[in-house]
Amino acid sequence: MVSRSPEVQTAIPKGVRVLLPEETAKRRYIMAKTLSVFRRWGFQEVVTPTFEYLDVLSVGAGEDQQEKIFKFVDRQTGQLLALRSDLTPQVARMVATSLRHRPLPLRLAYAATVFRYQEPQAGRQREFFQIGVELIGLEQPEADAEMIAMAVESLKELGLGYFQIDVGQVEFFRGLMDAVELGPEVRRKVISAVRRKDASELELLFQAVPGDDRLKECLIALPGLYGGKEVLAKAEGMAFNQRAREALANLRQVYEILAFYGLSDYLIIDLGETYGFEYHSGVVFEAFTKALGYPLSGGGRYDDLIGRFGYPCPATGFAFDLERLLWALEAERVLPAYKGADFLIIDFNPDKRQALRLARLLREKGYSVARDIIKRDLPGSLAYARDASIGRAIVLGTAGCKKDELILKDLLSDREEIHSIEGFSQKVSSGELRWPT
Amino acid sequence: MVSRSPEVQTAIPKGVRVLLPEETAKRRYIMAKTLSVFRRWGFQEVVTPTFEYLDVLSVGAGEDQQEKIFKFVDRQTGQLLALRSDLTPQVARMVATSLRHRPLPLRLAYAATVFRYQEPQAGRQREFFQIGVELIGLEQPEADAEMIAMAVESLKELGLGYFQIDVGQVEFFRGLMDAVELGPEVRRKVISAVRRKDASELELLFQAVPGDDRLKECLIALPGLYGGKEVLAKAEGMAFNQRAREALANLRQVYEILAFYGLSDYLIIDLGETYGFEYHSGVVFEAFTKALGYPLSGGGRYDDLIGRFGYPCPATGFAFDLERLLWALEAERVLPAYKGADFLIIDFNPDKRQALRLARLLREKGYSVARDIIKRDLPGSLAYARDASIGRAIVLGTAGCKKDELILKDLLSDREEIHSIEGFSQKVSSGELRWPT
Numbered sequence: 003m004v005s006r007s008p009e010v011q012t013a014i015p016k017g018v019r020v021l022l023p024e025e026t027a028k029r030r031y032i033m034a035k036t037l038s039v040f041r042r043w044g045f046q047e048v049v050t051p052t053f054e055y056l057d058v059l060s061v062g063a064g065e066d067q068q069e070k071i072f073k074f075v076d077r078q079t080g081q082l083l084a085l086r087s088d089l090t091p092q093v094a095r096m097v098a099t100s101l102r103h104r105p106l107p108l109r110l111a112y113a114a115t116v117f118r119y120q121e122p123q124a125g126r127q128r129e130f131f132q133i134g135v136e137l138i139g140l141e142q143p144e145a146d147a148e149m150i151a152m153a154v155e156s157l158k159e160l161g162l163g164y165f166q167i168d169v170g171q172v173e174f175f176r177g178l179m180d181a182v183e184l185g186p187e188v189r190r191k192v193i194s195a196v197r198r199k200d201a202s203e204l205e206l207l208f209q210a211v212p213g214d215d216r217l218k219e220c221l222i223a224l225p226g227l228y229g230g231k232e233v234l235a236k237a238e239g240m241a242f243n244q245r246a247r248e249a250l251a252n253l254r255q256v257y258e259i260l261a262f263y264g265l266s267d268y269l270i271i272d273l274g275e276t277y278g279f280e281y282h283s284g285v286v287f288e289a290f291t292k293a294l295g296y297p298l299s300g301g302g303r304y305d306d307l308i309g310r311f312g313y314p315c316p317a318t319g320f321a322f323d324l325e326r327l328l329w330a331l332e333a334e335r336v337l338p339a340y341k342g343a344d345f346l347i348i349d350f351n352p353d354k355r356q357a358l359r360l361a362r363l364l365r366e367k368g369y370s371v372a373r374d375i376i377k378r379d380l381p382g383s384l385a386y387a388r389d390a391s392i393g394r395a396i397v398l399g400t401a402g403c404k405k406d407e408l409i410l411k412d413l414l415s416d417r418e419e420i421h422s423i424e425g426f427s428q429k430v431s432s433g434e435l436r437w438p439t
Numbered sequence: 440m441v442s443r444s445p446e447v448q449t450a451i452p453k454g455v456r457v458l459l460p461e462e463t464a465k466r467r468y469i470m471a472k473t474l475s476v477f478r479r480w481g482f483q484e485v486v487t488p489t490f491e492y493l494d495v496l497s498v499g500a501g502e503d504q505q506e507k508i509f510k511f512v513d514r515q516t517g518q519l520l521a522l523r524s525d526l527t528p529q530v531a532r533m534v535a536t537s538l539r540h541r542p543l544p545l546r547l548a549y550a551a552t553v554f555r556y557q558e559p560q561a562g563r564q565r566e567f568f569q570i571g572v573e574l575i576g577l578e579q580p581e582a583d584a585e586m587i588a589m590a591v592e593s594l595k596e597l598g599l600g601y602f603q604i605d606v607g608q609v610e611f612f613r614g615l616m617d618a619v620e621l622g623p624e625v626r627r628k629v630i631s632a633v634r635r636k637d638a639s640e641l642e643l644l645f646q647a648v649p650g651d652d653r654l655k656e657c658l659i660a661l662p663g664l665y666g667g668k669e670v671l672a673k674a675e676g677m678a679f680n681q682r683a684r685e686a687l688a689n690l691r692q693v694y695e696i697l698a699f700y701g702l703s704d705y706l707i708i709d710l711g712e713t714y715g716f717e718y719h720s721g722v723v724f725e726a727f728t729k730a731l732g733y734p735l736s737g738g739g740r741y742d743d744l745i746g747r748f749g750y751p752c753p754a755t756g757f758a759f760d761l762e763r764l765l766w767a768l769e770a771e772r773v774l775p776a777y778k779g780a781d782f783l784i785i786d787f788n789p790d791k792r793q794a795l796r797l798a799r800l801l802r803e804k805g806y807s808v809a810r811d812i813i814k815r816d817l818p819g820s821l822a823y824a825r826d827a828s829i830g831r832a833i834v835l836g837t838a839g840c841k842k843d844e845l846i847l848k849d850l851l852s853d854r855e856e857i858h859s860i861e862g863f864s865q866k867v868s869s870g871e872l873r874w875p876t
Contacts, residue, residue, distance in 0.1 A: 008747065008749030009498075009748075010497075011494050011495070012495075012749065013492065014491065014492070015491065015492055015516075015518065015520055018490060018491075020486070020529075020533050022533070023484065023547070026484045026485050041807050042802040042807045044783075044807050044809025044810075044829075047460065047467065048457070048458055048459060049457070049458035050458075051451055051452070051455035051457065052455070052552060052554070053452060053455060053522075053566070054452065055450065055452055057447050061447050072511070074511030076452065076453075077556060079453060083452055095451075098445065098449060100457060100459055101459065105822065107812065109780075109809060117489070119514060142813075144812045262791070311445045311446075312445030342483065343546075346481075358699075368479065369479065370481050371479065371481055372546060373581075373585070375579050375581045375582055376543065376576070376579075385542065389542050390541075
């Protein structure tokens with residue numbers, strides 16, 4: 003077939019992607035593995051709408067997050083709609099409405115794309131895929147530990163060799179901030195500097211602020227509260243008020259449960275960790291791997307969010323970014339190779355019955371079978387099969403075999419066998435066909 | 440936890456839905472079954488963007504379909520974007536660009552939501568789910584037959600007891616229309632009347648039109664060309680020109696291949712079938728079931744669409760409407776019952792190690808296991824498990840058993856057994872645990 007100039011543009015908008023079969027298969031593999039871990043921990047999948055009233059998506063989102071939301075007007079109702087930018091508020095609304103009469107806890111999972119105006123970078127497009135869970139109705143540190151343990155389990159299941167989980171407690175930082183008086187402008191700058199772990203910027207900021215020198219020193223030291231279990235002890239001396247002390251005690255409990263799970267090697271305590279949406283209210287965490295400079299997942303406690311929909315209820319959760327997981331797994335080369343169909347049936351007989359019967363039989367046994375409908379010579383069909391990553395070819399009605407025979411050809415090794423059609427069918431029926439594995 | 444008035448609205452926009460775990464599980468089941476059929480026929484899943492340039496989605500869409508597209512402006516680029524209203528143009532573009540250098544045929548599948556402004560009715564919301572395939576690069580009637588055979592296979596695999604496939608050929612009707620001269624207004628009315636199978640309206644319309652009486656009679660008789668194989672013979676006498684004759688011959692070939700597949704019992708020939716987008720160009724078909732007045736799936740040949748993106752290439756495809764499939768299966772009560780987690784571990788021991796070990800072991804064996812972290816009495820925990828459709832409870836550290844024992848409770852039959860923890864663990868490890876099936 004000849005090309006010609008397209009009548010219409012063929013471009014795709016900035017920040018969205020088309021996924022070809024090979025790319026889709028990788029993502030399906032990651033999704034299936036992750037959702038299977040979620041399922042085994044007792045989580046049940048739910049689905050939320052792709053668009054929502056803007057108000058719902060804005061709940062608990064900071065100003066910068068709100069700016070990233072895709073908005074549009076409903077032509078039929080005139081209402082302001084928005085593309086889903088985060089699943090957690092949607093699940094919170096679901097809990098506060100449709101699920102509010104169910105006994106707690108609720109263990110909910112999702113796999114969905116979200117949309118944010120952002121420069122395509124750091125493995126993230128403007129439409130990107132999240133796979134996450136929400137554990138609703140538990141205020142116990144065991145619930146926070148369950149989230150972190152599931153994140154670890156998922157990454158192990160995916161075969162990731164090296165990763166760590168940075169665990170923080172947003173209330174510790176908020177406690178310290180309560181103890182010092184800051185104008186809104188300085189406050190913003192402090193939060194930003196802590197996020198960037200910029201101790202010298204913090205030092206400059208606090209020079210200009212009156213107040214307790216020891217407290218200020220602690221805030222400046224915050225980015226350094228990063229490491230193993232010893233960080234918890236170091237932070238004891240900085241827990242200036244009740245809020246910070248409670249946060250630290252809570253973080254210690256979660257750490258101890260995880261140590262008990264045998265997971266302490268994966269944990270980094272990070273009290274300068276301010277990750278998260280404004281709705282986060284306790285232990286928060288992110289998963290990192292060596293190969294990438296940005297987190298594979300993020301999550302944490304959000305005890306005040308569901309209440310804003312009228313049903314006060316503690317909760318915690320986390321989500322993986324599918325694309326980043328993919329990059330991390332590709333960097334470690336642990337993704338399985340792409341496979342097309344198991345068989346291509348190449349049939350030169352005018353009577354198609356044998357080929358159809360074989361295709362049906364193989365499909366009944368769970369094999370994937372494409373039939374070569376196009377007319378071409380055998381080398382042409384085999385080249386097609388190889389290009390489509392098809393594992394084996396079954397050739398009927400060719401010069402190399404008799405009428406009641408078929409050629410079974412392994413397209414990787416080029417090894418071939420001649421079988422009687424009858425005998426081959428019996429092998430398939432009995433489940434004996436294992437060639438090649 | 441007490442309720443309070445929500446600070447924010449909890450409503451969801453018109454025409455979109457929240458799916459709770461039970462509802463999601465049903466849809467996941469249908470998707471998995473259908474995609475598994477597609478996979479076994481050698482189709483590979485692809486993913487397209489949720490939003491696109493409007494031009495791409497408008498290609499081959501009629502005026503009424505274009506009006507249904509959700510449009511919005513990209514705040515960053517000022518370009519006009521649109522939510523995906525149909526997957527086929529997106530796949531066509533993918534074939535004409537990213538996939539154009541691959542040998543044909545391409546067998547592509549997808550499962551995705553699409554968006555259309557429409558009154559929520561007939562099982563369809565404004566956001567709804569489609570599961571479909573596209574078979575690219577084959578002009579042979581065998582390709583059309585493959586699509587119809589796959590639709591039948593999918594519906595059988597889902598357990599639907601009664602259904603039929605209405606098969607038409609849009610070129611037959613177009614051929615007849617070529618042979619008669621109609622103004623654009625009358626033409627539109629004729630198409631609409633044929634679509635509604637309104638023979639008396641057709642009679643009225645053609646009274647006012649000059650031309651060959653026999654031809655007009657044929658057009659009026661078109662809605663009656665509906666039934667078994669005999670319709671093909673009946674239509675022979677109406678095939679006035681080359682276009683109509685070729686269409687009929689093509690339809691006959693497809694019918695014969697399907698009869699050869701053993702599927703003729705499912706087929707209804709419908710030459711008044713004008714289903715489809717303007718891009719359809721040959722055999723088209725829809726699946727119907729008794730319980731619903733609208734089709735479960737639709738599809739057909741579209742040989743001119745990919746060319747509009749610069750790569751002329753024949754193609755055919757079809758898609759199921761997930762929600763309608765669900766309704767049909769519910770009407771026949773053939774969907775499996777909802778199941779929550781396999782096990783709830785209820786642990787009254789202060790030392791959690793035994794419970795954690797058991798949970799890990801069961802999960803390694805593929806069971807789904809929720810742990811009851813909340814503190815409540817045994818009846819409370821069992822009531823929770825039942826409400827969450829959890830199959831079995833494992834109780835540790837309760838009065839009814841010793842320290843090294845557990846109670847295994849079937850929550851459906853209320854039958855319970857006491858096991859030693861050690862013995863039970865061995866049963867799980869060895870794969871011997873089959874209770875209850």
